[in-house]
Amino acid sequence: MKKKIALSVNAGSSSVKVSVYDVEFGQAPVQLAEAQISGLTSPPPTLKYVRDGKTVIKAKEVDDNIEGQRDAFSLLLETLVEDEDLPQIKSKEDIGIVCHRIVHGGDYSKPQLISNETYEHLENLNDLAPLHNANSLGIVQLCIRALPTANNVACFDSQFHSTIPEHIRTYPINRDIARSNKLRKYGFHGISYAFITRSATEFLGKEPDEVNMIALHLGSGASACAIKNGKSWDTSMGLTPLAGLPGATRSGSVDPSLVFHYASDVGKLSPASTSELHISRAEEILNKESGWKALTGTTDFGKITSLAFSSSSSSSSSDDDDYDHEVMKLAFDLFVDRICGFIGSYYVSLRGKVDALVFAGGIGEKSPQLRAAVVDQISCLGFQIDDEVNNNEIRNVVEEVGKKGGLDEPRVLVVQTDEQFEMARACAEDAEFW
Numbered sequence: 105m106k107k108k109i110a111l112s113v114n115a116g117s118s119s120v121k122v123s124v125y126d127v128e129f130g131q132a133p134v135q136l137a138e139a140q141i142s143g144l145t146s147p148p149p150t151l152k153y154v155r156d157g158k159t160v161i162k163a164k165e166v167d168d169n170i171e172g173q174r175d176a177f178s179l180l181l182e183t184l185v186e187d188e189d190l191p192q193i194k195s196k197e198d199i200g201i202v203c204h205r206i207v208h209g210g211d212y213s214k215p216q217l218i219s220n221e222t223y224e225h226l227e228n229l230n231d232l233a234p235l236h237n238a239n240s241l242g243i244v245q246l247c248i249r250a251l252p253t254a255n256n257v258a259c260f261d262s263q264f265h266s267t268i269p270e271h272i273r274t275y276p277i278n279r280d281i282a283r284s285n286k287l288r289k290y291g292f293h294g295i296s297y298a299f300i301t302r303s304a305t306e307f308l309g310k311e312p313d314e315v316n317m318i319a320l321h322l323g324s325g326a327s328a329c330a331i332k333n334g335k336s337w338d339t340s341m342g343l344t345p346l347a348g349l350p351g352a353t354r355s356g357s358v359d360p361s362l363v364f365h366y367a368s369d370v371g372k373l374s375p376a377s378t379s380e381l382h383i384s385r386a387e388e389i390l391n392k393e394s395g396w397k398a399l400t401g402t403t404d405f406g407k408i409t410s411l412a413f414s415s416s417s418s419s420s421s422s423d424d425d426d427y428d429h430e431v432m433k434l435a436f437d438l439f440v441d442r443i444c445g446f447i448g449s450y451y452v453s454l455r456g457k458v459d460a461l462v463f464a465g466g467i468g469e470k471s472p473q474l475r476a477a478v479v480d481q482i483s484c485l486g487f488q489i490d491d492e493v494n495n496n497e498i499r500n501v502v503e504e505v506g507k508k509g510g511l512d513e514p515r516v517l518v519v520q521t522d523e524q525f526e527m528a529r530a531c532a533e534d535a536e537f538w
């Protein structure tokens with residue numbers, strides 16, 4: 105019987121989450137601890153640490169020298185190794201597997217052991233996920249050096265979407281150029297969608313190949329996914345994670361010609377370009393200087409929601425308060441509009457056969473107001489929220505927040521997604537990584 109201690113590393117655009125598991129080959133991983141640093145795009149970043157299901161550090165500000173995802177990971181690793189009450193990691197040598205979330209995996213259709221060859225291949229994809237891949241590879245490099253006894257495994261956000269049919273993943277451009285430059289819809293947040301699909305299918309008591317859902321992963325990056333017979337049928341992100349819904353610093357889809365009208369120098373290479381990443385000013389603006397940050401000045405959707413719902417008409421409110429209320433409401437309404445646009449489109453694409461709408465990701469899991477506003481706007485499709493349940497704290501992995509209607513009525517669920525678990529699960533099942 106083979107056992108290992110595994111780390112699962114999820115470097116998102118605004119956070120790094122690391123979970124520690126006791127893994128036995130072929131078995132479900134058992135979580136020992138979870139450490140995360142969030143708020144990287146709205147400093148100061150905060151550290152949270154949970155061991156044996158109990159919160160050890162709740163929200164400690166860690167502003168000193170945390171420049172990005174790699175620094176955040178270093179601090180998280182240090183926190184785990186130095187914790188005397190985590191005897192499974194007494195030293196770095198105790199770590200046997202590290203599973204890394206790599207957002208863009210190109211054509212890879214399964215997780216890969218990271219060799220020099222895979223590393224170089226992935227490096228070539230950096231420009232196609234400018235907020236993610238280079239940061240994740242920085243963490244991979246650090247692990248190769250700091251954890252010499254561990255196998256490093258790359259798990260891909262794009263993998264779940266390899267089932268998207270050709271007529272949906274093809275862009276209407278020259279086919280030869282599309283083929284030679286590999287220009288197509290890839291889709292992301294797939295590790296999360298794989299977790300969501302399995303958890304929701306079990307909750308609904310359905311067979312894996314008979315469930316149809318519309319899932320929303322709404323975090324710093326936000327996307328929607330149409331799931332048909334348990335597989336990805338369509339998703340809102342595309343060649344890169346910029347397409348589709350707006351996010352913390354991302355515009356989401358805009359008229360492609362907007363780039364040529366934004367400013368005269370947007371075609372040039374940005375000063376942020378490095379040997380690992382070549383990014384034009386236009387890509388930089390649409391990826392890093394747009395979205396909630398550009399519209400409202402904050403990337404914290406919790407703040408946007410509370411100000412959007414605050415009453416601005418009281419006699420004590422100032423002009424500044426009124427302005428804040430107005431822009432926050434604009435951002436909130438805009439998000440609801442774009443989300444509902446995808447739901448409507450996927451509902452038709454799935455021929456109206458939808459078992460459930462699923463909310464997940466930081467915003468999807470924590471904003472009852474957003475869930476209520478979205479479901480209210482799509483009530484014509486039969487979705488209904490249960491206001492009382494929706495406003496309760498979400499405690500279980502899957503919770504039903506919709507009204508329980510007739511047998512044919514589509515359900516509304518919240519899934520507390522767990523990309524780290526999903527990666528560890530995949531690694532536990534593959535003998536190549538042991």
Ligand SMILES: Nc1ncnc2c1ncn2[C@@H]1O[C@H](COP(=O)(O)OP(=O)(O)O)[C@@H](O)[C@H]1O
Nearest residue numbers: 116118119323324325404405406466467470471
């Ligand atoms: N109470 C809340 N209400 C609405 N949004 C929230 C709340 N708490 C956190 N969020 C949002 O969740 C986002 C983080 O989501 P998460 O999925 O963890 O991010 P990442 O994309 O980095 O993985 C934050 O940017 C914040 O805007």
Ligand SMILES: CC(=O)OP(=O)(O)O
Nearest residue numbers: 116117292324325345
């Ligand atoms: C793909 C993506 O946008 O991921 P995240 O939301 O974690 O930044």
Ligand SMILES: [Mg+2]
Nearest residue numbers: 116117323324
């Ligand atoms: Mg994320």
